[in-house]
Amino acid sequence: xxxxxxxxxxxxxxxxxxxxxxxxxxxxxxxxxxxxxxxxxxxxxxxxxxxxxxxxxxxxxxxxxxxxxxxxxxxxxxxxxxxxxxxxxxxxxxxxxxxxxxxxxxxxxxxxxxxxxxxxxxxxxxxxxxxxxxxxxxxxxxxxxxxxxxxxxxxxxxxxxxxxxxxxxxxxxxxxxxxxxxxx
Amino acid sequence: xxxxxxxxxxxxxxxxxxxxxxxxxxxxxxxxxxxxxxxxxxxxxxxxxxxxxxxxxxxxxxxxxxxxxxxxxxxxxxxxxxxxxxxxxxxxxxxxxxxxxxxxxxxxxxxxxxxxxxxxxxxxxxxxxxxxxxxxx
Numbered sequence: 001x002x003x004x005x006x007x008x009x010x011x012x013x014x015x016x017x018x019x020x021x022x023x024x025x026x027x028x029x030x031x032x033x034x035x036x037x038x039x040x041x042x043x044x045x046x047x048x049x050x051x052x053x054x055x056x057x058x059x060x061x062x063x064x065x066x067x068x069x070x071x072x073x074x075x076x077x078x079x080x081x082x083x084x085x086x087x088x089x090x091x092x093x094x095x096x097x098x099x100x101x102x103x104x105x106x107x108x109x110x111x112x113x114x115x116x117x118x119x120x121x122x123x124x125x126x127x128x129x130x131x132x133x134x135x136x137x138x139x140x141x142x143x144x145x146x147x148x149x150x151x152x153x154x155x156x157x158x159x160x161x162x163x164x165x166x167x168x169x170x171x172x173x174x175x176x177x178x179x180x181x182x183x184x
Numbered sequence: 185x186x187x188x189x190x191x192x193x194x195x196x197x198x199x200x201x202x203x204x205x206x207x208x209x210x211x212x213x214x215x216x217x218x219x220x221x222x223x224x225x226x227x228x229x230x231x232x233x234x235x236x237x238x239x240x241x242x243x244x245x246x247x248x249x250x251x252x253x254x255x256x257x258x259x260x261x262x263x264x265x266x267x268x269x270x271x272x273x274x275x276x277x278x279x280x281x282x283x284x285x286x287x288x289x290x291x292x293x294x295x296x297x298x299x300x301x302x303x304x305x306x307x308x309x310x311x312x313x314x315x316x317x318x319x320x321x
Contacts, residue, residue, distance in 0.1 A: 027310055068313055073213065074213055088247060
């Protein structure tokens with residue numbers, strides 16, 4: 001039930017037990033999604049994503065509160081929460097997976113590394129496999145930034161869009177995740 | 185003939201009112217929690233306790249609803265764009281109550297201040313998040 005708390009605790013305690021493990025985390029990750037149709041463009045942002053990234057194994061977890069997505073218009077936000085993702089019933093969206101295409105040694109020096117993220121994305125109580133290309137950037141001050149983009153199809157997650165607004169909402173939603181990690 | 189014209193005029197007027205309402209509703213912005221009657225008036229530590237003890241029950245009780253929370257300010261961050269974030273102490277170093285607010289007074293708060301805010305609860309993801317908060321006192 002309190003997986004996130006346990007994970008964070010583990011993330012804080014484990015490195016002292018196992019020197020080889022290097023973990024990064026944030027509670028201020030940015031997740032943005034965009035729906036573009038000829039009728040209207042809809043964008044929502046959430047800057048309170050939590051994430052833990054284990055450099056030694058590549059394991060990564062991200063969680064967002066669905067209600068924390070902010071839209072330009074109140075009506076869009078209400079429809080999103082009440083009718084589409086049913087955030088009262090399914091308050092969180094999560095991703096659990098691994099990042100591959102880098103070595104822990106790579107990330108000790110500044111640079112940009114192309115990586116692949118593979119895992120399971122859960123939205124609206126439905127879990128689907130997801131593979132996405134991403135970039136890990138180590139800046140000269142040692143800060144680790146991660147960026148990835150992928151497409152989500154509402155129908156894959158059993159999200160039903162009523163006929164009346166079917167043409168206002170894209171069949172493929174672009175999702176962008178930008179995370180600046182702090183070393184634990 | 186005059187009667188038909190009158191009916192037409194009334195229909196056009198009704199249509200215009202409906203369209204105007206539709207447009208207003210479509211463009212309605214997000215409102216803060218200022219006018220909402222809170223479902224609970226609670227200390228930050230007790231709010232966190234509710235979520236950590238039984239997340240599903242706390243979700244059902246608080247999520248999407250206005251909650252009034254009182255606590256000691258741990259940190260205030262006011263980014264160039266977007267709302268000010270006021271973090272409240274909970275007695276737990278790993279989990280806070282995070283209040284996002286566009287209330288101009290939020291950025292003036294300092295660590296250690298006691299404050300009461302009212303905002304819409306978005307749920308529990310390490311921290312308890314309240315959005316569109318107003319400062320009550």
